[in-house]
Amino acid sequence: xxxxxxxxxxxxxxxxxxxxxxxxxxxxxxxxxxxxxxxxxxxxxxxxxxxxxxxxxxxxxxxxxxxxxxxxxxxxxxxxxxxxxxxxxxxxxxxxxxxxxxxxxxxxxxxxxxxxxxxxxxxxxxxxxxxxxxxxxxxxxxxxxxxxxxxxxxxxxxxxxxxxxxxxxxxxxxxxxxxxxxxxxxxxxxxxxxxxxxxxxxxxxxxxxxxxxxxxxxxxxxxxxxxxxxxxxxxxxxxxxxxxxxxxxxxxxxx
Amino acid sequence: xxxxxxxxxxxxxxxxxxxxxxxxxxxxxxxxxxxxxxxxxxxxxxxxxxxxxxxxxxxxxxxxxxxxxxxxxxxxxxxxxxxxxxxxxxxxxxxxxxxxxxxxxxxxxxxxxxxxxxxxxxxxxxxxxxxxxxxxxxxxxxxxxxxxxxxxxxxxxxxxxxxxxxxxxxxxxxxxxxxxxxxxxxxxxxxxxxxxxxxxxxxxxxxxxxxxxxxxxxxxxxxxxxxxxxxxxxxxxxxxxxxxxxxxxxxxxxxxxxxxxxxxxxxxxxxxxxxxxxxxxxxxxxxxxxxxxxxxxxxxxxxxxxxxxxxxxxxxxxxxxxxxxxxxxxxxxxxxxxxxxxxxxxxxxxxxxxxxxxxxxxxxxxxxxxxxxxxxxxxxxxxxxxxxxxxxxxxxxxxxxxxxxxxxxxxxxxxxxxxxxxxxxxxxxxxxxxxxxxxxxxxxxxxxxxxxxxxxxxxxxxxxxxxxxxxxxxxxxxxxxxxxxxxxxx
Numbered sequence: 001x002x003x004x005x006x007x008x009x010x011x012x013x014x015x016x017x018x019x020x021x022x023x024x025x026x027x028x029x030x031x032x033x034x035x036x037x038x039x040x041x042x043x044x045x046x047x048x049x050x051x052x053x054x055x056x057x058x059x060x061x062x063x064x065x066x067x068x069x070x071x072x073x074x075x076x077x078x079x080x081x082x083x084x085x086x087x088x089x090x091x092x093x094x095x096x097x098x099x100x101x102x103x104x105x106x107x108x109x110x111x112x113x114x115x116x117x118x119x120x121x122x123x124x125x126x127x128x129x130x131x132x133x134x135x136x137x138x139x140x141x142x143x144x145x146x147x148x149x150x151x152x153x154x155x156x157x158x159x160x161x162x163x164x165x166x167x168x169x170x171x172x173x174x175x176x177x178x179x180x181x182x183x184x185x186x187x188x189x190x191x192x193x194x195x196x197x198x199x200x201x202x203x204x205x206x207x208x209x210x211x212x213x214x215x216x217x218x219x220x221x222x223x224x225x226x227x228x229x230x231x232x233x234x235x236x237x238x239x240x241x242x243x244x245x246x247x248x249x250x251x252x253x254x255x
Numbered sequence: 256x257x258x259x260x261x262x263x264x265x266x267x268x269x270x271x272x273x274x275x276x277x278x279x280x281x282x283x284x285x286x287x288x289x290x291x292x293x294x295x296x297x298x299x300x301x302x303x304x305x306x307x308x309x310x311x312x313x314x315x316x317x318x319x320x321x322x323x324x325x326x327x328x329x330x331x332x333x334x335x336x337x338x339x340x341x342x343x344x345x346x347x348x349x350x351x352x353x354x355x356x357x358x359x360x361x362x363x364x365x366x367x368x369x370x371x372x373x374x375x376x377x378x379x380x381x382x383x384x385x386x387x388x389x390x391x392x393x394x395x396x397x398x399x400x401x402x403x404x405x406x407x408x409x410x411x412x413x414x415x416x417x418x419x420x421x422x423x424x425x426x427x428x429x430x431x432x433x434x435x436x437x438x439x440x441x442x443x444x445x446x447x448x449x450x451x452x453x454x455x456x457x458x459x460x461x462x463x464x465x466x467x468x469x470x471x472x473x474x475x476x477x478x479x480x481x482x483x484x485x486x487x488x489x490x491x492x493x494x495x496x497x498x499x500x501x502x503x504x505x506x507x508x509x510x511x512x513x514x515x516x517x518x519x520x521x522x523x524x525x526x527x528x529x530x531x532x533x534x535x536x537x538x539x540x541x542x543x544x545x546x547x548x549x550x551x552x553x554x555x556x557x558x559x560x561x562x563x564x565x566x567x568x569x570x571x572x573x574x575x576x577x578x579x580x581x582x583x584x585x586x587x588x589x590x591x592x593x594x595x596x597x598x599x600x601x602x603x604x605x606x607x608x609x610x611x612x613x614x615x616x617x618x619x620x621x622x623x624x625x626x627x628x629x630x631x632x633x634x635x636x637x638x639x640x641x642x643x644x645x646x647x648x649x650x651x652x653x654x655x656x657x658x659x660x661x662x663x664x665x666x667x668x669x670x671x672x673x674x675x676x677x678x679x680x681x682x683x684x685x686x687x688x689x690x691x692x693x694x695x696x697x698x699x700x701x702x703x704x705x706x707x708x709x710x711x712x713x714x715x716x717x718x719x720x721x722x723x724x725x726x727x728x729x730x731x732x733x734x735x736x737x738x739x740x741x742x743x744x745x
Contacts, residue, residue, distance in 0.1 A: 013738070019731045020735050026727045033719075034720040034724055037706070040705060040706055041705050042704055046346075111723075118707055119706050119711075120704060120705070123310050124308035172343045176343070194377070194378050201377075214343050217344055220346075221309060221314060222309025223309070223314045223355055226305070227300060238285055245281070245282060248278070249274075249278060
């Protein structure tokens with residue numbers, strides 16, 4: 001696994017992708033940070049929360065080539081023929097992508113130091129937001145790995161990952177839309193309005209339960225819960241297992 | 256040969272099918288395990304494994320509230336109903352300070368306190384359910400606290416203290432726990448007291464004072480001096496809070512009557528807000544309890560008492576009689592008037608100094624010249640008066656400074672300030688409220704992310720902007736270009 005991790009991590013810096021992604025992240029986080037500095041009020045947790053919205057761009061770029069490139073070049077056969085397990089391959093690539101995210105995040109740590117130097121406050125909420133950032137990153141990188149394992153085209157892989165993350169980011173909006181539309185339809189069908197609203201709310205609650213952003217929002221206020229982190233981690237494990245199964249399928253495929 | 260091939264194909268197909276089945280079933284099983292584990296984790300360990308690491312512990316209830324909840328009898332069922340949908344995201348919402356705290360109430364109190372969010376536009380029956388008689392005007396956007404038939408309404412915006420020196424509301428401190436714990440306490444208590452604030456005298460709005468009174472189990476209302484002014488029979492305490500105009504004669508007569516019947520009055524004035532006001536009618540009423548508000552400003556000249564360069568913001572000593580109200584011996588006073596015994600004192604009235612200056616204070620008039628009859632010496636900034644005869648004794652506190660009751664002071668210094676503790680003590684004494692009957696839960700400041708303006712100069716911000724927005728990203732893009740050029744032919 002170490003060899004895979006090393007190879008993948010260094011490969012980010014052997015082509016422009018790693019540098020471009022870090023440059024993009026530095027620029028976006030820098031804009032947020034400087035904007036707050038100009039207002040003489042720096043809330044690092046707010047910066048981190050805002051940066052989470054850019055997972056939708058950054059994660060597909062980072063993960064698009066993880067498996068699809070090997071498949072396109074035919075180098076995936078090396079994983080099947082070398083004395084390593086598929087688990088090593090998946091875990092190595094996943095950890096490499098996470099390490100790149102960590103390298104990107106160094107920017108925010110520097111912002112924290114600068115904030116302290118300017119006499120600002122860096123508190124539990126900021127560290128909570130940082131922890132959540134990594135757990136969400138783990139979930140989205142796992143989704144990216146799965147998207148990359150589905151196809152041999154980097155573009156399609158990036159698009160699939162983009163779509164998956166978009167759906168997750170829209171879960172709350174979708175839940176509230178579903179709530180109002182289902183309730184309205186039921187009311188039109190002469191169902192008692194309170195019962196219709198209760199059904200709509202129940203449905204919305206089920207969908208919102210799946211939203212990792214809602215689950216983790218209170219970290220920013222200094223509320224540290226293990227359950228939301230467990231959710232992100234377990235979902236990441238699930239998507240990594242899906243990736244693992246995809247590779248296994250190809251390994252034993254007749255064609 | 257053909258049959259062997261077919262046999263091989265069949266074996267391969269069977270193996271492929273088995274693998275497919277294994278693959279799909281393992282994914283489904285894992286998904287079920289993940290979802291079930293998360294549901295269980297949420298239900299069983301979600302609460303215990305949640306920690307409040309915020310600097311002010313704003314998301315959890317204090318020891319004092321825990322002790323109070325413990326005293327609530329078993330079988331009591333208090334409902335806190337938010338008449339709105341709890342937003343999915345609490346970012347930039349006052350509920351950020353309220354919703355997690357109420358969850359902490361719910362978690363700690365078990366069946367005693369239940370917190371719900373029900374939007375009346377979706378569930379209109381909730382209004383009828385909470386208020387069957389329709390005596391309260393329940394509306395969306397508020398919290399309703401219900402114990403049996405008794406109801407209290409809490410506006411989320413009342414859970415904050417505001418800086419009143421701006422044209423718009425700037426929250427300075429969070430009072431969410433203070434508000435909810437005291438609301439519940441009041442609902443559980445048998446008798447609610449009534450405080451009335453006289454309005455129409457260019458007075459201080461008294462929002463903070465009303466909030467303090469709520470915590471003491473007092474409902475606050477206002478009575479305007481215009482029209483038919485009457486002091487209601489249920490008035491337990493009357494406030495003339497930071498008034499800048501004298502009371503009309505009709506009010507003076509009613510006030511005389513109220514005092515004669517054994518009423519409790521707190522008067523606060525200062526010199527800064529209205530230098531020309533002599534409070535002639537008010538002084539006539541106060542003369543019934545031997546008190547008199549001077550038309551002069553007290554200048555403190557003892558350096559150990561002075562708080563600001565202009566000598567008018569200073570410490571004042573609490574007299575021995577009233578020292579038990581706070582932990583400290585001194586309070587803050589600002590632009591005070593002096594309070595003295597009136598010229599023709601009545602023999603059945605006892606007066607006591609409450610707050611005094613140092614021996615080096617001086618009284619000055621509006622032109623800045625020294626008053627002839629008041630030179631250097633000790634002045635009273637607050638006085639207390641009562642009757643000696645023992646029946647229907649009125650009690651009157653008169654303060655020559657607004658620093659004990661004004662919104663601008665309380666919002667700036669918070670509910671744990673000595674001045675606030677002192678005025679609470681005065682109210683407790685007048686209304687005979689034992690300290691354990693009210694919950695003195697401290698407020699805490701609203702999160703501030705301000706940076707030091709002296710360090711964050713325009714130059715340093717420009718340099719920082721240049722580094723983070725231009726130099727670092729550009730350096731990385733140059734690296735990317737170099738790497739691309741070197742490796743494009745490989």
